[in-house]
Amino acid sequence: MADLPPSRRAEIGGWNSPRDRQLSLLGTRLLASGLQRLGCPAEVLATLSHPAQARPTLDLPFDFSISHGDGRVVCALSTCGPVGIDVEALGPLVAKDFHLYLSPAERDWAGRSARRFYAVWTRKEAVAKAAGGGLRDLARVDTTVAAALCELDGRLWHTRPVPVGRAHVAHLAMAGDLAHVTFKRLSRQALECGSPSDDRAVFAMKIPTGE
Helix, strand or coil, X not given: CCCCCHHHHHHHXXXXXXXXXXXXXXXXXXXXXXXHHCXXXXXXXXXXXXXXXXXXXXXXXXXXXXXXXXXXEXXXXXXXXXXXXXXXXXXXXXXXXXXCCCCHHHHHHHCCCHHHHHHHHHHHHHHHHHCCCCHHHHHHCEEEEEXXXXXXXXXXXXXXXXXXXXXXXXXXEECCXXXXXXXXEECHXXXXXXXXXXXXXXXXXXXXXXX
């Protein structure tokens, strides 16, 4: 909490749910770890801003996205354009229940498979986040363009699954090529203790400049 700007500390401190507070802080730890790996000073986190009805921002030429599902927190950082990431715990939902957000072709592809539904959903969420939107935009995200491409309002987005274990599904989205994505796993214990050098369970993500 001490690394965050006063306004964000006050906001998180006012939440009634301890779980929500913990997940938000774990996401911030992942972000701080990624910034550290990109050579940013620790105090840059104090520039974190959460505008109403908009994505959070940093006073840096980087883009980032954070998501959490039950048991996983993920963060993506990009030095080369907008990025979005989404993770969901694999549950019982199937595509036929989501006529508002999934097209007939997407529902046909997913069928009765919960894993396929969550694959479509997380791809849509990741693209919407990368484009600066949210839930209202999901219906317009077309995941049937190609196995690794989605389209939103005439713009193509590259997508890639994130390895988060069999119990979860996650996807990353960027406008550019995803060939140089790197993954880093950090344990929950390491994040809570503030020593992000332990490699175990929770996934973080960094997107380098392509070196």
